[in-house]
Amino acid sequence: MTQERVLTIIDRETTYTIGATDGTTLLQALRQIPDILLDAPCGGNGNCGKCKVRILQGEVSPPQPEETHPLAAEELSQGIRLACRTYPLGNQDLPLKIATIHGRGTSQVMTGFSGGTPLEVLRFHAQEIHLKSSSVEDQRSQLTRLTDEVAVHPAMKNPRTLRKLQRQIGRTSLNCLMDQGKAVALLNPGDNAFGCAIDIGTTTVVVYLVELLSGSIVDHRAALNAQKRFGADVISRIEAVSRQANGSELLQRSIVQQLDWMAAELCEAHGISEDSLVELCAVGNTTMLHLLLGVDPATIAVAPFTPVFTESLSCPVAQLGFKHISDTYIHLPGSIASYVGADITAGVFASGITRQTDPVLFLDIGTNGEIALWDGAQLHCCSSAAGPAFEGASILHGTGGITGAVSSVSWVRDDQGRIRKS
Numbered sequence: 559m560t561q562e563r564v565l566t567i568i569d570r571e572t573t574y575t576i577g578a579t580d581g582t583t584l585l586q587a588l589r590q591i592p593d594i595l596l597d598a599p600c601g602g603n604g605n606c607g608k609c610k611v612r613i614l615q616g617e618v619s620p621p622q623p624e625e626t627h628p629l630a631a632e633e634l635s636q637g638i639r640l641a642c643r644t645y646p647l648g649n650q651d652l653p654l655k656i657a658t659i660h661g662r663g664t665s666q667v668m669t670g671f672s673g674g675t676p677l678e679v680l681r682f683h684a685q686e687i688h689l690k691s692s693s694v695e696d697q698r699s700q701l702t703r704l705t706d707e708v709a710v711h712p713a714m715k716n717p718r719t720l721r722k723l724q725r726q727i728g729r730t731s732l733n734c735l736m737d738q739g740k741a742v743a744l745l746n747p748g749d750n751a752f753g754c755a756i757d758i759g760t761t762t763v764v765v766y767l768v769e770l771l772s773g774s775i776v777d778h779r780a781a782l783n784a785q786k787r788f789g790a791d792v793i794s795r796i797e798a799v800s801r802q803a804n805g806s807e808l809l810q811r812s813i814v815q816q817l818d819w820m821a822a823e824l825c826e827a828h829g830i831s832e833d834s835l836v837e838l839c840a841v842g843n844t845t846m847l848h849l850l851l852g853v854d855p856a857t858i859a860v861a862p863f864t865p866v867f868t869e870s871l872s873c874p875v876a877q878l879g880f881k882h883i884s885d886t887y888i889h890l891p892g893s894i895a896s897y898v899g900a901d902i903t904a905g906v907f908a909s910g911i912t913r914q915t916d917p918v919l920f921l922d923i924g925t926n927g928e929i930a931l932w933d934g935a936q937l938h939c940c941s942s943a944a945g946p947a948f949e950g951a952s953i954l955h956g957t958g959g960i961t962g963a964v965s966s967v968s969w970v971r972d973d974q975g976r977i978r979k980s
């Protein structure tokens with residue numbers, strides 16, 4: 559029978575207490591600790607050699623034969639082990655003291671735009687909706703009065719709208735945020751409307767705070783995807799889900815906590831109340847969106863590569879486990895196929911390439927690389943893994959975009975006319 563026990567881990571003077579079973583690897587244990595982002599590009603398969611930890615104190619399983627290839631004999635003699643091949647053992651009165659080796663650099667994530675605001679295609683606007691006064695003869699509810707005057711998006715019929723309606727009861731005109739002829743949110747008098755545009759990349763996550771009426775980006779937060787500790791690429795993440803009984807839940811919790819924190823921090827930094835945060839809109843490749851919803855993406859990895867969903871979906875964020883931002887909706891635009899996700903749909907839409915008459919090529923080179931070709935009449939898409947070439951996965955030497963990595967080189971001419979690099 560599997561024994562549940564408490565594991566105490568000390569990493570660089572910080573003590574963590576977590577739950578573990580006899581079959582829990584050190585990597586699985588460390589994944590429960592949000593502060594420790596240990597690189598595990600192969601997802602715990604024992605072949606990338608990146609999940610190195612030094613065991614300083616405590617009893618662990620002896621080195622396994624497969625550790626001798628990624629690790630040099632000298633490293634093993636210094637107590638360095640692969641966390642995915644090491645099992646904490648023994649009496650945990652003596653805490654396991656370790657020193658993580660990789661995954662400590664501060665990441666640099668590119669988030670800039672050039673060539674104008676990409677969201678200028680948005681068509682939100684505010685509109686005053688005039689309601690008939692209530693009377694003894696006309697006792698329709700305030701919501702019915704509103705829906706009798708204007709088409710209302712189904713997602714707007716929620717408790718938050720009702721609370722706002724209650725605060726404005728008796729008013730004969732209401733200020734609504736409109737999208738394509740439908741009211742999508744009720745605005746408080748004098749309020750602005752905001753949304754978060756979220757790009758969930760396999761490696762990085764960016765959350766943009768957007769002022770919906772102007773489409774302008776107020777601010778953003780960027781970070782490495784917290785799921786990176788479960789594997790660097792899409793296939794490693796899918797394998798990580800299948801390797802643990804609660805794999806889907808673990809990966810979902812890790813991305814939801816990250817998005818929740820990033821969105822809440824943006825709102826706090828700009829004094830935006832949850833009432834004014836109309837919607838989150840998240841795009842990503844099809845696997846990332848499955849993981850966000852806690853849906854096992856296993857079938858995406860094997861022929862005939864059938865995703866569970868590609869449709870556009872909306873749900874209350876609280877249903878996904880958001881805690882700091884809990885009273886709004888998250889919208890996922892539709893994907894195209896297993897390996898062409900909603901990030902491409904959104905990119906094609908926002909860039910407006912399908913409104914061009916000339917052929918246009920749209921490239922998204924990330925861990926998963928996609929190309930969309932608009933030939934003037936039809937859109938053709940394909941994708942391929944690009945991560946190992948660009949993001950430091952599965953390479954022996956080198957690293958991803960962390961502090962210290964060379965990200966640009968320029969050449970300047972000095973006083974004597976000599977060319978130097980800077």
Ligand code: FES
Pocket residue numbers: 597598599600601602603604605606607608609628640641642643
């Ligand atoms: S070798 Fe352990 S995660 Fe790759």
